[in-house]
Amino acid sequence: MRQFTAIVNPTAGGSAGAAALLRVARLLREAGARLDTEYSRSLAHAQELARRAGEDGRVVLAVGGDGIAGGIGGALSGTGTLLGLVPAGRGNDFARALGLPTEPAALARVLLDHAPRMVDTIEVESAVHPRTVVLGSVYAGVDALANRHANRSRLLRGSASYYAGGLRAVATWRAATFHVTVDGEKHTHRGYTVVAANSAYYGSGRMIAPGARLDDGLLDVVVIPEAPRRLFFTMMNELKTGAHVARPEVRVLRGREITVEADRAVPYGADGEVDAVLPVKARVLPGALAVLT
The missing domain is CATH 3.40.50.10330 (Probable inorganic polyphosphate/atp-NAD kinase; domain 1)
Known part of the structure; x- marks a missing residue:
């Protein structure tokens, strides 16, 4: 027992x-x-x-x-x-x-x-934040700003707080140039957000990375580029089903070690708690945690 x-x-x-x-x-x-x-x-x-x-x-x-x-x-x-x-x-x-x-x-x-299931975890490091290990995802850009607004909300809970936080974040966001290195290969884009996902879900049930698996030894890196705000609001609704990844504007990369940098001070977060500023490095730790599921 x-x-x-x-x-x-x-x-x-x-x-x-x-x-x-x-x-x-x-x-x-x-x-x-x-x-x-x-x-x-x-x-x-x-x-x-x-x-x-x-x-x-x-x-x-x-x-x-x-x-x-x-x-x-x-x-x-x-x-x-x-x-x-x-x-x-x-x-x-x-x-x-x-x-x-x-x-x-x-x-x-x-x-x-x-029986327990062995799942991956994510080791996260940045210059100004100590090494930590998280479970779900590391996100940089408008997502981190939206999560900050949601956590500070006293009137709304659950998905409503994340949706309201997202609207507020997008309304004030100005695009940044992100430099994303995935297993040594560098990608540059100008846009809204980068998410390195171990789990398909974030933001209270939003399916940011529908192809992510908890035990495949990889992170799904979702890159959402600069676009008209009305298109981004549309994509926010598509996060309910993961349909956004079918859009040609959205890129999904996969790798074991990811570094995210930007041309200005851009916030990043992880699992709803870490609240810091880029650059950040995320590395998958395969099968590191036993979970009852």
């Missing part, structure tokens, strides 16, 4: 994290599993708690959204510790990519009985 340590982000969706955990915890305990709960004071504290639980041989449950999932998953990358997710955040995109059920009984069965 698996033994669990749940780490709750008390700020993810207000009280949603604690409520989501309670529904699943009852089922785990009824099945005979032991479950301890820890509340994090910060992402760094959550990572410390996760490492400690992993060293004790426990399954670590990340309770919250993509920020805590990515932070804890990154901390456990390469350690062999099992990670489980209890989605309770604004986006839950990594849980979506894993195909995790949202119904508590089905999720409890996954956590109790299912």
